[in-house]
Amino acid sequence: MITVPAGILAVAPVLIPLGGAALTVLARRRQPLQRGIMEVAVVAQLVASVLLLVTVASGGVAVVTLGGWGSPFGISFVADRLGALLCVTASVIAVAVALFARADIRRRRRKAGFDALFLAMLAAVNGAFLTGDIFNLYVWFELMLVCAVGLITLDRRRAQLDGAFRYTSMSMMGATFMLIGIGLLYGEAGTLDMAHLSQVMSGRPPSIALSASAFLLLSGFVLKAGLFPLFFWLPASYHTAPISVAAALAGLLTKVAFYACLRVFVLVFGVAGTMSPVNGMAPALAILAAGTMVVAVFAAIAQTDVRRLLAFHVMCQVAYLVLALALLSMLGIAAAVFYMVHTMLVQAGLFLGAGAIARANRGYDMRRAGGLMSDRPLFAGVFALLAFSISGIPPLSGFWSKFLVIDAAFRHGSTTGAVLAVIAIVVSFLTLYSMSKLWTQAFWKTPVRKGHAAKPIPATMVWSVAILAVSSLAIGLVPDALLSYSREAAVQLVPAAVAESLP
Amino acid sequence: MTVVYALLGAGLFGCGVFMLLSRNMVRMLLGLSLLTTSVNVMIFQTGRFRSQLPPIIPEGSEQLVNSADPVPQALILTAIVIGFALTVILMALALRVHGSHESVVTSEVRSAESLGDPILPEKTT
Numbered sequence: 001m002i003t004v005p006a007g008i009l010a011v012a013p014v015l016i017p018l019g020g021a022a023l024t025v026l027a028r029r030r031q032p033l034q035r036g037i038m039e040v041a042v043v044a045q046l047v048a049s050v051l052l053l054v055t056v057a058s059g060g061v062a063v064v065t066l067g068g069w070g071s072p073f074g075i076s077f078v079a080d081r082l083g084a085l086l087c088v089t090a091s092v093i094a095v096a097v098a099l100f101a102r103a104d105i106r107r108r109r110r111k112a113g114f115d116a117l118f119l120a121m122l123a124a125v126n127g128a129f130l131t132g133d134i135f136n137l138y139v140w141f142e143l144m145l146v147c148a149v150g151l152i153t154l155d156r157r158r159a160q161l162d163g164a165f166r167y168t169s170m171s172m173m174g175a176t177f178m179l180i181g182i183g184l185l186y187g188e189a190g191t192l193d194m195a196h197l198s199q200v201m202s203g204r205p206p207s208i209a210l211s212a213s214a215f216l217l218l219s220g221f222v223l224k225a226g227l228f229p230l231f232f233w234l235p236a237s238y239h240t241a242p243i244s245v246a247a248a249l250a251g252l253l254t255k256v257a258f259y260a261c262l263r264v265f266v267l268v269f270g271v272a273g274t275m276s277p278v279n280g281m282a283p284a285l286a287i288l289a290a291g292t293m294v295v296a297v298f299a300a301i302a303q304t305d306v307r308r309l310l311a312f313h314v315m316c317q318v319a320y321l322v323l324a325l326a327l328l329s330m331l332g333i334a335a336a337v338f339y340m341v342h343t344m345l346v347q348a349g350l351f352l353g354a355g356a357i358a359r360a361n362r363g364y365d366m367r368r369a370g371g372l373m374s375d376r377p378l379f380a381g382v383f384a385l386l387a388f389s390i391s392g393i394p395p396l397s398g399f400w401s402k403f404l405v406i407d408a409a410f411r412h413g414s415t416t417g418a419v420l421a422v423i424a425i426v427v428s429f430l431t432l433y434s435m436s437k438l439w440t441q442a443f444w445k446t447p448v449r450k451g452h453a454a455k456p457i458p459a460t461m462v463w464s465v466a467i468l469a470v471s472s473l474a475i476g477l478v479p480d481a482l483l484s485y486s487r488e489a490a491v492q493l494v495p496a497a498v499a500e501s502l503p
Numbered sequence: 504m505t506v507v508y509a510l511l512g513a514g515l516f517g518c519g520v521f522m523l524l525s526r527n528m529v530r531m532l533l534g535l536s537l538l539t540t541s542v543n544v545m546i547f548q549t550g551r552f553r554s555q556l557p558p559i560i561p562e563g564s565e566q567l568v569n570s571a572d573p574v575p576q577a578l579i580l581t582a583i584v585i586g587f588a589l590t591v592i593l594m595a596l597a598l599r600v601h602g603s604h605e606s607v608v609t610s611e612v613r614s615a616e617s618l619g620d621p622i623l624p625e626k627t628t
Contacts, residue, residue, distance in 0.1 A: 158603045172593070305619025
């Protein structure tokens with residue numbers, strides 16, 4: 001086997017899609033070529049991410065400092081277990097979306113720049129997962145935002161322009177909060193390298209500047225992740241995008257914001273330990289998680305449009321992640337890592353499935369849909385796996401994820417932990433109700449309009465949904481591998497000084 | 504000096520937030536660009552006002568003595584570029600919204616929220 005230096009592998013998941021994006025721009029007049037470049041880049045990115053995962057799992061953290069400046073001064077790329085795992089997950093989603101796009105993204109949308117924007121967004125997502133510098137993280141967030149805006153407005157419809165304006169203005173606001181937080185952090189600690197920050201931060205006395213910085217960063221991440229008081233942009237913009245784009249956004253973007261939470265609060269501020277300079281993070285996260293869950297699931301139940309229903313479930317699932325983080329225990333962090341992989345795959349799969357439902361039923365309105373179970377049984381089976389997975393039915397990945405989060409909450413041994421666990425269980429049942437509503441409406445019920453049999457669903461669409469559904473099933477059947485990996489990722493993420501004081 | 508800069512940053516931020524609360528999209532985007540400016544002023548202060556010397560090690564010596572902190576300046580340059588790019592994108596969106604909705608007031612531009620809403624009537628073309 002050819003061995004690639006770990007340093008090159010650590011930047012490959014960013015460089016491959018970025019280079020691909022440049023090439024697709026050059027090839028914009030020749031559409032088959034453009035699509036070919038995009039698909040090759042996406043597959044190459046998957047291969048590079050898997051190689052990176054293998055390297056990191058066996059050989060430890062891969063670090064590259066660009067320009068040759070040493071660690072606290074230069075900007076470094078750090079691929080640890082968490083970053084590599086999320087890169088692989090993002091790449092799997094990218095492959096599924098690229099496959100789905102063959103049937104969904106037609107001439108006009110490709111001409112409007114789907115391929116280049118999609119690849120650049122993937123580069124930004126991987127960049128955020130792999131960067132070791134907190135300011136660089138902000139830059140990747142902004143690149144993600146720019147690409148996402150371009151992707152949402154691909155058709156230049158009225159609703160898309162309106163949704164994109166809401167999305168951009170709120171995200172800019174969030175980025176502003178993040179930037180102030182980063183500025184304050186630099187003013188207090190004098191460094192931007194996250195590993196170095198973590199060392200500087202441990203054992204510092206609490207100060208106003210550090211608390212302000214932490215909570216400003218939190219509000220920026222909360223806004224970008226679509227959590228409770230600041231989520232209104234999400235259900236107002238995601239459903240307007242072309243469905244392949246919505247799937248990529250739902251699978252990737254809000255989770256990157258949660259990843260940033262995990263990285264910044266656990267690693268940099270060390271909030272899990274007793275020596276952290278920031279107090280009050282756990283109750284804030286717990287309130288955000290519980291509020292988001294309850295609001296999002298009830299809002300989802302009220303929806304009749306498949307895309308809107310799923311957009312609310314995106315928020316609800318991110319809330320489970322935040323709940324796991326709010327416990328601030330090793331079990332909770334490991335559960336969050338496991339849950340993230342599951343929810344990225346399943347969320348993207350459900351949106352792609354919604355696209356296929358709309359193709360068969362000529363629209364996203366559930367009330368006018370129906371009959372897919374008898375007309376398209378194969379697709380119905382694939383979609384059922386995803387719907388069961390998000391509701392937490394064994395033996396799918398959703399069951400283990402929810403089990404781990406709720407188990408960690410009960411083992412926390414506090415009243416807060418128990419209350420959060422109970423809320424999580426109730427919300428799981430409501431999720432199941434919401435999903436069974438979608439199922440009965442779109443698949444089970446006889447079609448409302450007589451003589452309108454379901455249209456055929458292109459094979460590429462079914463396959464792309466199947467990729468994600470089967471990976472969820474595979475994780476569910478063999479949870480041990482991912483579980484032990486995410487435990488080790490959590491151990492690697494938590495600073496050593498903090499880890500000693502944790503249960 | 505620090506106090507003056509802090510007041511300047513706070514004042515700009517306050518103006519930005521006030522304008523962002525408006526329903527007019529053009530005011531909103533002007534408010535956002537004020538916000539990004541005020542953040543730059545704040546980041547500038549994190550380098551402290553100690554020195555005006557450039558961070559270049561003089562010939563013959565090994566250490567950098569008493570110079571200005573270059574990192575916040577580099578951060579600000581990056582933040583200016585990003586803020587400018589996003590403001591331009593937002594401006595282009597506002598222009599397109601004006602073209603398609605013939606209004607830039609957010610209470611009249613509701614096509615995204617009414618799309619697929621269970622209660623509001625759908626008015627998309």
